[in-house]
Amino acid sequence: MIFRQLFESASSTYTYLLADPVTRRALLIDPVVEEVETYAALLADLGLTLEYTLETHVHADHVTAGAALRERFGSRTVVHRDGGAACADVPVKHGDHIRVGAIELEVRETPGHTNGCVAYVGADRVFTGDTLLIGGCGRTDFQQGDAGRLYDSVHSELLSLPPDTLVYPAHDYKGRSVSTIKEETATNARLGGGTSREAFMAIMANLKLAYPKQIDRAVPANQHCGREVVSQG
Amino acid sequence: MIFRQLFESASSTYTYLLADPVTRRALLIDPVVEEVETYAALLADLGLTLEYTLETHVHADHVTAGAALRERFGSRTVVHRDGGAACADVPVKHGDHIRVGAIELEVRETPGHTNGCVAYVGADRVFTGDTLLIGGCGRTDFQQGDAGRLYDSVHSELLSLPPDTLVYPAHDYKGRSVSTIKEETATNARLGGGTSREAFMAIMANLKLAYPKQIDRAVPANQHCGREVVSQG
Incomplete structure (x- = not known):
């Protein structure tokens, strides 16, 4: 598998590129709208076709590049069906799978940070969004946040994975890139x-x-896959 | 192999932790003095013993944590013998190897950014310091910089590696973490x-x-493995 972790410094967001080396088909997890040119250059340099953009949830701290990438590359946006993003081409639920060539990601619902949070579970790694961060977790005081639900999600869906599973979160604020x-x-x-x-x-x-700086801009934009903000820009 | 890429945001420096999962012995490449507590926490969390700190060169943009880590953990500092760092416990040259458990890194001299630049070549990856960056290279206008020598170093020692070799640089300023x-x-x-x-x-x-902001502080400090700055702090 081709794998790249990318960092957007304004919101300390990690974006992940996964691609199948044979079919050259790719997906991006949690892309940030300001970084579209970085993704485009990387896809071109690696000779990849972007098939999907996956959101771990409707973010409050940055605007997704989902719509911008869809317009440019024809990629399909993947968001949990409870995220309030009617724009999503592929509204997913627990147990669904996203496949790109030989890469397969299982959707696990992990509500708590928001209602529509999911983790994407691959063969040896999990993309945990804001549900489980390195040494911490996402806040639970807005966007339907519920600490009890987050605790249950983490224990039932994430800490139950094999111990060596790599944990790739949506953020880190201390320069750490991965955990287990x-x-x-x-x-x-x-x-x-x-x-x-x-x-x-x-x-x-x-x-x-x-109060999160970007929330009043980011959440409505992300419920439109980032399209409103892009069309204003 | 246990492998962690760590990012120090003030100087956009990547530091790398490599450790043998059996012996639990570890090394750090290009550690930054301000991040000592991050490294200490990570070593403790993973149950690792720090054996070496390796410098790809005498840096001009940040102060190494080599001396601070040596004082705290008894680790040995590794710097090229032409780096002007008489403080180094292990002054290395072309063809030397650094071993930690089953991990082996070959030292390759890559002068051009500075006289004492080296790359550390592992089984499937190379740590290129400032000699080869993702999409670019280090500057050659100070610290014995020589563009012709850098070109020769890159071609003879780095681009001659197997094409799939992962390239881990000392910096990236656009959020990219790795290349090939x-x-x-x-x-x-x-x-x-x-x-x-x-x-x-x-x-x-x-x-x-x-003119580099930190050079007048960083180079003299790094020629003492970062010790002067630490003792002042």
């Missing part, structure tokens, strides 16, 4: 080391986080 | 696509780059 299920189970500051559901909910209730 | 020899040979804006030595030298002579 084993590490998060042992050392995640909010969810690891046997933290109880009640203790986790108390942690999440007392974070006192600032 | 094949891609750089084909598409590197300065060195790829059959660019001649003369054309490359003309490109490098006309970059008109600003």
Whole structure:
């Protein structure tokens, strides 16, 4: 598999390119609209055809490149059916699979950060979005956030994966690029080391986080696959 | 192999952790002094012993964590013998090997960005420092920089590696994390696509780059493995 992790520094977002080396077909997970030219150059350099863009959820901190890439490359946008993104070409649900050549990703619903959060599970790695971050997790105080649901999602759908599974999150704010299920189970500051559901909910209730800078722009735009913002630009 | 790419955002530096999963012995390539706590936490979380810190060269844009890590973990600092870093525990030269458990890295001299630049070549990847960046290369207008030597180094020591070899540079300023020899040979804006030595030298002579912000602090500190700065802090 061709695999590239890309970083968008304004929102500290990780975007992932996965491609089948034989068919040269590709997908992008959580692409950011400001980075379209970077993706286009990379696809051209590698000789790849973009088939899908996958969202782990409707983001509040950046605008997706889904619509812009669809217009440019004919790629199809993949968003969970509960994300409020009627624009999605492929509204997915738990247990669905996305296939690109020999690459297969299983959709797992992981609500908690938002209603429509999903993880994409591959052969040796999982793309966890904001549900499970390296050493932490996404906030649960807006967009239908629910700390108890997030705790249940992480335990039932993510920490239950094989221990060596690579964890690729949607963000990191400390320069870390990857982790494993084993590490998060042992050392995640909010969810690891046997933290109880009640203790986790108390942690999440007392974070006192600032109102997200981009949320009023990003969420409506992302519910249109980023199209509104692109057409204004 | 346990492998982690870490990003220091102030200088856009990539640091690499490599560790043997059996012996749990580790090395860091191009660690940054401000990130010592990140490395310490990661080593502890993964249960690793730090054996070496390797410099690809005496950096001008950040201060190495070599001395700080040596003081904390007893790790040995590895720098090319022409780097002007008499502090190095292991002054290396072309053809030397650094071994940590089952991991073996070959030292290849790649002068041009500085006199003492090296690449570290592993089984399927190369750590190129500033000699070969994704789509570009390090500047050659200070620290004994020599565009012709850089061109020769890249062609003889790096682009001659197997095409699928992963290229891990010391920096990227556009959020890209990795490339391959094949891609750089084909598409590197300065060195790829059959660019001649003369054309490359003309490109490098006309970059008109600003004086590096950190050079007057970083180079003397790095010639002491970062120790002076640490002792002042």
